[in-house]
Amino acid sequence: xxxxxxxxxxxxxxxxxxxxxxxxxxxxxxxxxxxxxxxxxxxxxxxxxxxxxxxxxxxxxxxxxxxxxxxxxxxxxxxxxxxxxxxxxxxxxxxxxxxxxxxxxxxxxxxxxxxxxxxxxxxxxxxxxxxxxxxxxxxxxxxxxxxxxxxxxxxxxxxxxxxxxxxxxxxxxxxxxxxxxxxxxxxxxxxxxxxxxxxxxxxxxxxxxxxxxxxxxxxxxxxxxxxxxxxxxxxxxxxxxxxxxxxxxxxxxxxxxxxxxxxxxxxxxxxxxxxxxxxxxxxxxxxxxxxxxxxxxxxxxxxxxxxxxxxxxxxxxxxxxxxxxxxxxxxxxxxxxxxxxxxxxxxxxxxxxxxxxxxxxxxxxxxxxxxxxxxxxxxxxxxxxxxxxxxxxxxxxxxxxxxxxxx
Amino acid sequence: xxxxxxxxxxxxxxxxxxxxxxxxxxxxxxxxxxxxxxxxxxxxxxxxxxxxxxxxxxxxxxxxxxxxxxxxxxxxxxxxxxxxxxxxxxxxxxxxxxxxxxxxxxxxxxxxxxxxxxxxxxxxxxxxxxxxxxxxxxxxxxxxxxxxxxxxxxxxxxxxxxxxxxxxxxxxxxxxxxxxxxxxxxxxxxxxxxxxxxxxxxxxxxxxxxxxxxxxxxxxxxxxxxxxxxxxxxxxxxxxxxxxxxxxxxxxxxxxx
Numbered sequence: 001x002x003x004x005x006x007x008x009x010x011x012x013x014x015x016x017x018x019x020x021x022x023x024x025x026x027x028x029x030x031x032x033x034x035x036x037x038x039x040x041x042x043x044x045x046x047x048x049x050x051x052x053x054x055x056x057x058x059x060x061x062x063x064x065x066x067x068x069x070x071x072x073x074x075x076x077x078x079x080x081x082x083x084x085x086x087x088x089x090x091x092x093x094x095x096x097x098x099x100x101x102x103x104x105x106x107x108x109x110x111x112x113x114x115x116x117x118x119x120x121x122x123x124x125x126x127x128x129x130x131x132x133x134x135x136x137x138x139x140x141x142x143x144x145x146x147x148x149x150x151x152x153x154x155x156x157x158x159x160x161x162x163x164x165x166x167x168x169x170x171x172x173x174x175x176x177x178x179x180x181x182x183x184x185x186x187x188x189x190x191x192x193x194x195x196x197x198x199x200x201x202x203x204x205x206x207x208x209x210x211x212x213x214x215x216x217x218x219x220x221x222x223x224x225x226x227x228x229x230x231x232x233x234x235x236x237x238x239x240x241x242x243x244x245x246x247x248x249x250x251x252x253x254x255x256x257x258x259x260x261x262x263x264x265x266x267x268x269x270x271x272x273x274x275x276x277x278x279x280x281x282x283x284x285x286x287x288x289x290x291x292x293x294x295x296x297x298x299x300x301x302x303x304x305x306x307x308x309x310x311x312x313x314x315x316x317x318x319x320x321x322x323x324x325x326x327x328x329x330x331x332x333x334x335x336x337x338x339x340x341x342x343x344x345x346x347x348x349x350x351x352x353x354x355x356x357x358x359x360x361x362x363x364x365x366x367x368x369x370x371x372x373x374x375x376x377x378x379x380x381x382x383x384x385x386x387x388x389x390x391x392x393x394x395x396x397x398x399x400x401x402x403x404x405x406x407x
Numbered sequence: 408x409x410x411x412x413x414x415x416x417x418x419x420x421x422x423x424x425x426x427x428x429x430x431x432x433x434x435x436x437x438x439x440x441x442x443x444x445x446x447x448x449x450x451x452x453x454x455x456x457x458x459x460x461x462x463x464x465x466x467x468x469x470x471x472x473x474x475x476x477x478x479x480x481x482x483x484x485x486x487x488x489x490x491x492x493x494x495x496x497x498x499x500x501x502x503x504x505x506x507x508x509x510x511x512x513x514x515x516x517x518x519x520x521x522x523x524x525x526x527x528x529x530x531x532x533x534x535x536x537x538x539x540x541x542x543x544x545x546x547x548x549x550x551x552x553x554x555x556x557x558x559x560x561x562x563x564x565x566x567x568x569x570x571x572x573x574x575x576x577x578x579x580x581x582x583x584x585x586x587x588x589x590x591x592x593x594x595x596x597x598x599x600x601x602x603x604x605x606x607x608x609x610x611x612x613x614x615x616x617x618x619x620x621x622x623x624x625x626x627x628x629x630x631x632x633x634x635x636x637x638x639x640x641x642x643x644x645x646x647x648x649x650x651x652x653x654x655x656x657x658x659x660x661x662x663x664x
Binding site for chain 2: 003004006007008009010011013014068071072073074075077078080081084085086088089090091092094175178179180181182330333334335336337338
């Protein structure tokens with residue numbers, strides 16, 4: 001503790017669990033938006049991820065409310081935010097936004113897998129057959145006409161999903177940005193910054209999940225897909241980091257009464273995690289490395305590492321950004337005359353170990369979901385995505401414009 | 408013989424269902440179980456009690472000697488753990504040296520204030536408590552409406568509704584709120600509302616040996632607090648927050664936030 005801190009602020013109230021919440025929610029929103037690049041905007045380079053991105057979004061969505069629930073003083077009353085909501089509170093929207101998003105995501109996944117459910121319910125035996133039969137919800141028509149309808153509904157759902165994802169995470173930013181009492185949080189840019197960094201972390205997460213899943217399944221990584229992710233990651237990283245920098249520059253340039261306190265916070269009290277990890281490691285290094293992977297004559301393995309490694313850095317950087325916002329904002333006393341300390345603990349008081357468990361849990365959900373809803377491309381799907389060789393460029397088989405159209 | 412669902416069976420089944428249903432409504436799993444059955448007399452209803460009344464607090468800052476009796480009495484009166492760093496009211500000490508550097512402290516909420524060595528050009532104490540704002544940020548952000556402002560201007564927390572999310576603690580610009588370490592719900596100064604409604608003074612007002620703390624009806628222009636607010640140089644804390652506090656500090660140094 002340095003300077004003067006109001007006595008009730010000595011202990012940091014929102015700790016690692018609340019750091020995890022915007023992080024995991026961000027991964028959901030980001031993964032979903034990546035899926036929409038294919039489903040809505042038709043970026044076929046991302047077809048290998050069309051299912052994986054949605055299933056990953058669902059897995060992380062299952063995990064998103066857990067740290068919140070574990071943080072509540074009265075977890076048994078958690079549902080009260082939906083039963084007796086107080087609508088002037090941003091937080092009261094959480095249950096509804098979350099549920100709406102869950103419904104959209106489940107519906108989209110159901111329409112995407114419906115044909116497979118029908119096929120699996122006849123191909124497989126015993127429990128599996130009955131299970132998938134149940135998942136069809138009785139809709140077993142897989143005529144071309146029915147599948148076309150599925151496809152159209154899915155597209156509409158994906159379209160609804162984009163604003164839903166933006167709202168889900170923009171709202172998380174609003175939770176912090178609307179707190180006028182906190183000089184480091186209070187900013188109208190906060191929702192946009194959170195949304196953009198969510199997309200960044202979602203793309204990076206998919207890079208890692210895709211790479212690891214290919215490794216486990218001993219399948220080659222599709223370089224054109226990785227390059228597409230690389231492009232998106234780089235562009236959104238620039239947007240996100242620019243806004244974050246503009247915000248701080250503006251605060252510093254205006255130099256209002258709270259600036260000395262904020263400047264002390266970001267240069268000293270969270271100096272290492274803000275400048276060192278969030279900005280240098282999480283933004284600057286990926287910003288330099290990512291475009292190198294797009295050099296055309298680079299070997300495949302270089303492309304892989306120059307995309308995967310920066311993605312890992314981005315994931316760490318965004319997690320640190322959440323820490324710098326959530327915990328950093330509470331280090332600065334509302335007295336504006338001092339800073340409190342944040343002590344990491346291992347187990348008790350939202351310690352590192354339980355936080356890690358909550359962070360890894362969605363990955364566990366993903367592994368289970370991937371068993372139930374295999375998100376991998378089947379050979380016949382791959383055919384549809386293969387680029388037409390005559391217009392493909394260079395040596396990597398990276399396509400530029402033409403593809404075999406889908407049926 | 409096939410069993411017939413007789414009228415008797417119907418009565419028994421329906422009765423059982425009714426009994427179980429009334430004992431175990433789903434809501435009881437979520438909603439607070441204790442609902443006061445005490446009838447409120449029409450003449451003595453809350454709106455009647457509140458009518459024409461808004462509590463206001465005046466702190467006669469220069470009179471404070473930093474004894475922190477208020478801090479101790481408050482913790483005892485309101486069941487705030489004595490050994491935890493949480494306070495419904497606390498006392499801050501300001502010391503300005505010859506270079507204009509201001510040192511601020513509130514060791515253990517003021518309970519551990521001790522005499523200091525060194526020469527200061529200016530030294531004073533400031534008692535802090537909930538401002539019972541007219542536009543309370545804490546009420547605005549509560550996701551379940553567990554915190555609310557009474558008709559006579561005191562912000563309270565419903566301990567049976569609070570989910571302990573801590574959003575109100577973050578939203579309060581004055582650091583007046585905390586999560587109760589034992590009850591795990593939000594807690595704050597209530598100006599001893601349980602005493603006010605019985606016609607008693609808040610305990611901090613009562614124990615203050617120098618009469619720093621004054622409370623009264625600011626809607627009544629004849630009350631002591633109304634007169635002080637009108638006659639003395641008063642200001643509220645952080646007016647720029649737009650919360651419109653109802654605690655008025657007499658002759659408060661500008662350094663105090």
